[in-house]
Amino acid sequence: MTTEEKILTLLRTQRRTLSLAESCTGGLLASRLTDIKGSSESFLLGIIAYNNSAKQEVLNVPAGLLKKHGAVSEEVAFGHGHGNLFADRSVLL
Numbered sequence: 295m296t297t298e299e300k301i302l303t304l305l306r307t308q309r310r311t312l313s314l315a316e317s318c319t320g321g322l323l324a325s326r327l328t329d330i331k332g333s334s335e336s337f338l339l340g341i342i343a344y345n346n347s348a349k350q351e352v353l354n355v356p357a358g359l360l361k362k363h364g365a366v367s368e369e370v371a372f373g374h375g376h377g378n379l380f381a382d383r384s385v386l387l
Contacts, residue, residue, distance in 0.1 A: 298326045305336035313339040315353055315374035318366060320344065343374065 324340030327333050349355040355373040363369040
């Protein structure tokens with residue numbers, strides 16, 4: 295069983311869903327998850343916000359956070375998850 299299959303199995307077992315926001319990975323994780331039949335039961339949404347303005351406008355990452363820590367930082371990645379429109383209904387990753 296692949297890591298992605300394990301993630302989806304765990305989500306299904308716990309009746310939870312996953313939404314994610316990617317940047318540098320360019321949608322790689324979403325692609326790997328959606329390659330698995332039945333993934334839509336647990337995987338709700340994937341956003342690729344590569345440009346800083348997209349991070350601000352789509353994911354609500356504050357401009358000050360981007361300026362202070364840079365686009366490739368743990369702080370901004372955390373902001374991706376909290377700005378995700380489905381974050382209130384999904385496991386944050």
